[in-house]
Amino acid sequence: MRILTPVFAFALLLLAACSPGGQNTSAADQAKVVRIASIGYYADGKLNVGGNQTAAVYTRKVLEERLAKRGVTVEWVPISQSLGGPGFNEALASKKVDFAAYGDFPAIIARAGGIPIKLVVPAGRGSNSYLVVPAGSKAQSIEDLKGKSIALQRGRPGELAFNQLISSKGLTRADFKIFNIAADAAASSLAAGQIDAAFIGPAAYLLEDKGVGRVIWSSKGTNWKWRSELFVREDFSRDNPGLTQEVVEGYISAAYWSSQDANREEAQTLISRNGTPLSVVQRDSENDIEWKAKWSPLFDGYMEEHYRDAVAFTSSEKLIPQAFDVKDFFEPKYVEQALKNQKLEGYWTARQGSK
Structure with a gap:
């Protein structure tokens, strides 16, 4: 293992989990190190990386093993949750990382802003x-919160789901008092009675467990999700097609492993290493998407529709200068080849969009 110096002034620390890994290489490949950015967290007294898609890849050293025969090392670059999208985009723009496992909104902003990246491995569905209110609130729906204060972190992936929810009820953001507050601060504000509701992630269950909050709506059973998946710098994939294929192969094999019912609890435990209680990870998966489908890496109509909606929304909100064709944002050939190589064609079922 090798510890790197910090990449960003505001990032956590950089950790290089370097174990050589490998398979056959392409003569065109030039890199001897593959650098992958993902959200960082502390566990077992050290800095690690995680996220639903990356947890099994990182913890089970999938890539290190695959790349060993090639003499290529893997450097995992943790980015702090507080820094988020801008940290990932700076790392990609400055070529300090080759891949990034992060959210749809910042990746769209990067692409529209001229950072040449492409989505190479989708992350399921x-x-x-979650929309959560104080435990003593009488609100039962988003309509009951009209004119009330709602914490919503602007410019983050969850904002699209909020917009889809209120639009479905004939409402707009002008019908609420929106406070642009980060998720952690929103939870604290809700517990302190300073806001009437918060639109956050699975941490909503923690507020219920503490008796200070109550979930009145979730995106379960809808297509209104937010996504976080693996992106690659276009120049890296162009110069290192064999390495890019190997990284994708590793992510596909980890997705297959995670998708099996026999590995469900272990996969959830790996996700929970980032500090999210296992019970929260488990409840977030209940009564929603079928477990196997949750890990689908397919470039299908469902995923394409999501990105069309997300690009249209970020454009309308002036988060990007103009919309772009999402098909130019995708690079499906590596996943297609990995599925063939691993005899997984037909294992996951493609899903069409809802429109």
Whole structure:
């Protein structure tokens, strides 16, 4: 293992989990190190990386093993949750990382802003958002919160789900008092009675467990998810197609392993290493998408529709200068080849969009 110096002034620390790994290489490949950014967290007295898609890849050293025969090392670059999207985008723009496992909104902003990246491994069917109110609130729905204060972190992936929810009820943001507050601060504000509701992630269950909050809506059973998946710098994939294929192969094999019912609890435990209680990870998966489908890496109509909606929304909100064709944002050939190589064609079922 090798510890790197910090990449950003505001990032956590950089950790290089370098274990050589490998398979056959392409003559065109030039890199001897593959650098992958993901959200960082402390566990077992050290800095690690995680996230639903990356947890099994990182913890089970999938890539280190695959790349060993090639003499190529893996450097995992943790980015702090507080820094989020801008940290990932700076790392990609400055070529300090080759891949990034992060959210749809910041990746769209990067692409629209001229950072040449492409999505190479989709991460299933997306993640859930929750609308939570104080435990003593009489509100039962979003309509009951009209004119009330709601904490919503602007410019983050969950904002699209919020917009889809209120639009479905004939409402707009002008019908509420929106406070742009980060998720952690929103939870504290809700517990302190300073706001009437918060639109956050699975941490909503923690507020229920503490008796200070009550979930009145979630995106379960809807297509209104937010996504976080693996992106690659276009120049890296162009110069290192064999390495890019190997990284994708590793992510596909980890997705297959995670998708099996026999590995469900272990996969959830790996996700919970980031500090999210296992019970929260488990409840977030209940009564929603079928477990196997949760890990689908397919470039299908469902995923394409999500990105069309997300690009249209970020454009309308002036988060990006103009919309772009999402098909130019995708690079499916590596996943297609990995599925063939691992005899997983037909294992996951493609899903069409809802429109």
